[in-house]
Amino acid sequence: MSTRAEKQGIITWFRRNWAEHPLFSTAFALVVMILSQTLALGFDFPTFGRWLSTWCQNWINILRNNANIGVIALGMTFVIISGGIELAVGSTLVAIGAVVMVAIDTSGKGWFLSWGLTGVPAYFLAIILGLAVGFVLGELTGLLITKGKIPPFIATLGTMKICRSVTQQFMQGYNPVVPKGFLKIASTEIGGQMVMPIIYWLILAWILNLVAKHTAFGRHVYAVGSNERAAKLSGINVQRVKRLVYMLIGVLVAVSSILQVSRIGAMDYANAGSGYEMDAIAAVIVGGTSMSGGRGTIGGTVLGVLIIAVMNNLLNLLGVPPFLREAFKGIIVICAVLLQKKEKN
């Protein structure tokens, strides 16, 4: 009898949370994913220690491989909450990467080298330069959208085409050499593991969660995305908020770009970052952010990134052919939106 009552209690607790907490279903999906992934990894190991270390290693790989998208998805969350969209992230990533690499190139044509600037000051300046380029590109996008009154989808579709094409043209036949020291930014190992990208990502997530929840700017982003007219009538500088949102994602793309350059030491200008915009949007949507703006959380986006990442890993472990994996990503996105609480009108 008592077990039955307990069971009932668990079911009601589960139902209530599912209905009330927007992230409960997302977190639940992640737990299911992790369990299946653990099962797929199998238990065919000589010792428990060996199993645990494999499991952890697998997780570190997942997190590191998705930190780049994760950082961009944080910015995308703000953009989508504000009622906008940013399609150019993959292309601006390439453009920023190119600028950074040309700056620190040690093959002879690099800017900093020609000024006699090398070592840590050069790396530091390169980071500042990268962030500044991201900031300026974001500001330009913001201006197109606010002053130019171009819908975000179209404005960023335009910048997406421009950035990649111009980068490819200028970088033809030029392969900058990234100095070893610069690689330390992302490749510094802690306990024999390359975990720096993960740390950057999680620190940024923590800061941006604070920004979203506890600053006037964060509150204004939600207000603008929910009801632009009412926000403006409440004294919110709607255009400024929108511009700041695109600047923020610009800077975050720059972070992602610098991490990528310092991890790989090279960049394929034609293909690097392609599809990032859709992956970031998918993570944000799976994380419970409303495409129509006004609702969403940074925490949800982190969960969203993890769900897609763990699913990829799971498919890999199960030996699903690579061509089919994108289909599963599509299914996850559709299911996530189907499951999310529909707004009552």
Add this chain to the structure above:
Amino acid sequence: MRVDMHSISKSFGSNLVLRQVDFSVQGGEIHALLGENGAGKSTLMNILGGVIPRDNGEILLDDKPVVFTTPAESLHSGIAFIHQELNLVNDLTIYENLFLGRELKKRGSLLDTEAMIKQTQDVFDQMGLHLDPCMLVGDLDASYKQIVEISRAMIEHASIIIMDEPTTSLTETEIQRVFALMRSLQQQGVGIVFISHKLREVLEICSRYSVLRDGVLVANGPVTPELTTAQLAYHMVGHTVRAINLQRNERHEEVALRLDHLTDGLQFRDISLAVHCGEILGVTGLLGDGRSELFQSVFGFGAPYQGQVTLKGKPIHCHSTWDAIAHGIAYVPRNRKENGIIKDLDILENGSIVILKHLTRHGLINQKKELDTFSELVKELSIKLGRVTDSITSLSGGNQQKVVLAKWLASNPSVLILDNPTQGVDVGAKEEIYDIILKLAEHGVAVIVLSSEAQEIIRVCSRAVVMFHGAIMGEVTGEAMTEHAIMRLATGEEQGASS
């Protein structure tokens, strides 16, 4: 053709909106249907137009009883309804609009463009219009759009046309253009039902009138040269018992807000008025009077204006809403759902949105201060709510409006502009909002109440400015502030002494 409606009744829930109303219109006459907002005019015409069903009574078409269940059926019988909000597609040409949904075809599926243009041209010739059927509707001015709507009725061979406030958004010359067309239709034997608030226009063009008040037909008869607008206004308002008014006459000497010759060139022109500290000024008028646009411009939200705004002796010009807030001006907008509440923010977040910057320390919102500030206002305005983190949409209309009011009171404004403050608010909450307004004035706040309800203005304001088509028609105060007086000014009938 002749239409007779006999003892039509209609109720929505327990609310009886039409009580055994008789109404008739016949070919060759223009019949005015008058009444205040909510008197039942639109309901009656919607029944005739087949938009909503009647509860009781019968409709006779040339003495044969008919039942219309859809607008199409009514149109098919020759009754066309031109709604106040025109149903035209701006990106299509005139003839495409006229044949929208019933395009002429040739050889089964291809559009017969030539035939449609020709038929349109024929109708225009018949009505004596010089319009190119291939013009884009978006390029036409408001009166011609109205005329295109009428042409659509004509192309359907309508013999009765219902026009719901057709002149509201038109200028004087445009109105004359529409009237000329109406007269020519009248001579061709078309019957027109003319719904309007503008009594002078009724006297000018109509041959008969009917007045509805609270769902009852209170007066009807022919429009004779002896008939005056005063008589019509009297029928519309009736002997309503005047509610206890709350207005007070004390006001401070200091002028809080003064507008001098404000003009935006479109919605309002040459507006001059002044509000004292501690005064409640009413600004009223009918649809299209420009009062909302005027004060939105003052608040930095609407169109740019020419003229001078003076706040407590200091000339100001607000280019944005945050400018206005910094100057201590607050504007509670009309249409709460679209302009007032932000539905994805919770109650507390809605309540603190205006003053968020003042609640921030070291970049972070001081949550305790935010909650304390709001809780005080919740108590002061007696807002009924569960938790402050509940959704704003979980509150009743009255409490939502109080939250919107609270977010502005938090900014301690010296001038408070309230646009339709009791829209969609039940009677009890209405009284509470009036009390709040009075209390604010006692504390020296200059309050401006924009409202189309004359009763509301009489209730709380000590002085009222009446607008008509973007201009101030006059000012009423004290004993002279009656519904009749306001109605006569609001219909552009009489120009009072402007302040």
